[in-house]
Amino acid sequence: MKRILLFLITVVGLVNSSMGQAATTPASSIGNDPMTSFYIVVGFLFVVVILVLLVALYMLQVLNYMVKQATKERSERLGIAYKEEPSFWSNLWNKSNDFIPLEKEKDIMLDHNYDGIRELDNHLPPWWTGLFYGTIVFAVLYLVFYHVSDTLPSQLQEYETQVAQAEDQARKLKASNPVAIIDETNVAIVTDANALADGKTTFLSNCASCHRKDGGGDIGPNLTDDYWKHGGSIQDIFRVVRHGVQGTNMIAWEGFISPDKMQNVSNYILTLKGSNPENAKKPEGDLYVPKETPSDSTKVQASL
Numbered sequence: 001m002k003r004i005l006l007f008l009i010t011v012v013g014l015v016n017s018s019m020g021q022a023a024t025t026p027a028s029s030i031g032n033d034p035m036t037s038f039y040i041v042v043g044f045l046f047v048v049v050i051l052v053l054l055v056a057l058y059m060l061q062v063l064n065y066m067v068k069q070a071t072k073e074r075s076e077r078l079g080i081a082y083k084e085e086p087s088f089w090s091n092l093w094n095k096s097n098d099f100i101p102l103e104k105e106k107d108i109m110l111d112h113n114y115d116g117i118r119e120l121d122n123h124l125p126p127w128w129t130g131l132f133y134g135t136i137v138f139a140v141l142y143l144v145f146y147h148v149s150d151t152l153p154s155q156l157q158e159y160e161t162q163v164a165q166a167e168d169q170a171r172k173l174k175a176s177n178p179v180a181i182i183d184e185t186n187v188a189i190v191t192d193a194n195a196l197a198d199g200k201t202t203f204l205s206n207c208a209s210c211h212r213k214d215g216g217g218d219i220g221p222n223l224t225d226d227y228w229k230h231g232g233s234i235q236d237i238f239r240v241v242r243h244g245v246q247g248t249n250m251i252a253w254e255g256f257i258s259p260d261k262m263q264n265v266s267n268y269i270l271t272l273k274g275s276n277p278e279n280a281k282k283p284e285g286d287l288y289v290p291k292e293t294p295s296d297s298t299k300v301q302a303s304l
Helices: 002-024 027-031 036-078 088-097 102-108 126-148 155-176 193-211 234-243 259-271
Strands: 109-114 117-120
Touching: 088 126, 102 109, 193 259, 234 259
Parallel strands: none
Antiparallel strands: 109 117
C-alpha cells in the first residue's frame, strides 16, 4: 500500500508540474493544437490503467496472504506441520530452468578439478532448448513460405507492390486535380497576370536574398541574361527550383512551396530576361538559345 501511495504522490506531482508549465505557455498555442485533447485523454487513461493494475496486484497479494494465514492456522489446529506451497511463478521458474536440487549435485559432478573448483555437468535449461528448436522450425517455415512455394511475398515483391500502388494513387490524384501534380514533364508557360504576380511574391520572399530583387545576381547567378548554368527553359528552371543544386546554396524548394507556386515563380524568372538591372553580375554558364521561334510564348513579358 505504501508503494501505491508513493506512486500517487508522484503522479500528482507530475500533474502539478505539467499544469505549471501549461500556465506559462500561451493559451493560443495550446488551444490551436488539435492533438492537445487527444494527449490529455490518452495520458489520463494511461494513468487510470496503471492505477487499476497496481490495485489489482495489491489485492492479489492481500488475498494470497490471507489464504496462507488461514491455511497455517488450520494446520496448527489439526496438529499438522505447515509447509508453504510454492507459488505459480516459482513453479514456472523451476520448470523452465529444471534446476538440479543441491542434494543431487554429486550425481552430476565431473572429475575436473581446477584448484579445488569442481565442475557440474548441467544440461541446457528447457527454455533455451525450446527457443533454439523454435528458431529452427521458424527458419524452415520461412524458407518454404517465402522462397520455395512463394506463398508469401518477399521484401522485393512487397516493395514493388507498394510502388505500383503509389503510382496508381498518383495517377488518380493527377486525373482528379491536374494542378496538384506539376513536375518537369508538364510545367507550362504562364502568362496570367495574377499567377506572375504570385511568382513575383514568391521570388521576393525566397529568392531575392541570393539573386537580388531585380534578379541581377548576388550569391546566386544573374537571372536576367541569356547565360544559364543548368539550362534556361521553363522545364530547366522548374527543375532547379524544385530539386535545387547539390553542393551550392540553391536548396530544393519542393516541400516548402507548392507545385503551382514553383511553376509561377519559374515563369516570373523568365520575365526578368533582358531587364538589364544596374550592377548585374557577370554572365555564368552557357548561352541558352530557345528552340522556339521569337514569337513563341517562351518570351513572356509580364505587365505587373
